[in-house]
Amino acid sequence: MNEDEVDPAGEGQSLSAAESLDLIARQHERTRRELRTSPARLLGVWALAWLVGWGLVYLSDHRAGALLPGWAAAVVVGVLFVCAIGYTAWHSTRVSRGIRGPSRRIGRMYGWAWVISFGSMYLVDLRLTDLLGDRPDVIALLWSGTSMLLTGALYLAGGMLWQDPLPYGFGAWISVCGGLSVLIGVPGNFLVLSLAGGGGFAVAAVVFVVRDRKGRAAR
Template identity: 45%
Template sequence: MDSKQTGKPAPDQALNVGETLALIAAEDQYVRRRVHADPTLLFTVWGGAWLIGFGAAYLAHGPKPVIPGWLGAAVPAVLLAAAWIVSIGYALRVGRGVSGPSRTVAAMYGWSWTLGFGCLAVVNTTLIRHGLTSDNAAMLWSASALLLVGVLYLAGGMVWQDKVQYGLGAWSMVCAAGAVCAGVPGNFLVQSLAGGGGFLALAGYHRFRSTAAPGRRS
């Protein structure tokens, strides 16, 4: 008597159902990993860029400069640009697993970074040409760039309800404001230690959580 006569599934059919459920579960975990970037990586990238980049700027503008001025300007520029590229990749990765209006929002958010920094470069360059001192120009570039980063991350955190992005944006804005109050060259030291150190501390926290609870998402 076969399965059609008894009304019961054959053993191989039951096995296929189990394998299908396992495959669905595995695919779900894969999609989750693809859509949600690791906050440890994000905090480490920005923390390293701030700590090393603005640390180099401080060494070039301190009371007794340790490195050439051009190097103090080039190092943070290169590192922050690299962190910016990683941030765009983060946003694209978050939006990769969605479609429809959500995908459009992700694309608009990614382009807002390019538009924002392009316009910021025009504004800051024009202001400097109108007679800003070198110290004021240094504060303008560093504070305005970090303020823009903070606003963009706040927006991204609200759009995707991502507390990691939102916290990153809030901390960026606080450090930008504190750096301006410190003046030059103290602003570079504040951004290096408070900004970079704060991000690296958060990276360590998320790393500890993921290590302590491997099955738990950060």
């Protein structure tokens, strides 16, 4: 057997250099598929939570017809967001499996950026809610507006970090929607959260699927 041939199975079957490279490439692709979890699924989960959850909150407002009790909408929102957060945690754990070095460290730092940022935002909003007193519309605009702006800013940061126009563009969209939701006022802000926010997650998921399929077809 010369230097251009290998016997990967130890069965006397020789492969040329080109065949060996092709085998390595196929094994690498198989490993990559096993380790990869689709971000499209994660985006789809959040699309469902925003579309259904905030849509029901909008429909529970008396100015939108009060088609269902407010407490029911609140329960559905709570369940959907707890499930979405749980799926996000599972997804993040699976994505980080098998990753080592700087990429793993950057991923962890970015994940903690979400936890720290939203934890701090909740403290600020809770204090402002207490100071505002009995002004439910202003409080609703505060929480929805700050949540969307922070979500958009973190996606913008992720897009810059990984040099990916998809999360960057999505972050820009969510940031703009956050500003518009405050200008529109209550209860229209919940409709913006549902249709523009949840719809943005859904579109991003579809774009990612299309881009991923084109990338596989090109290999």
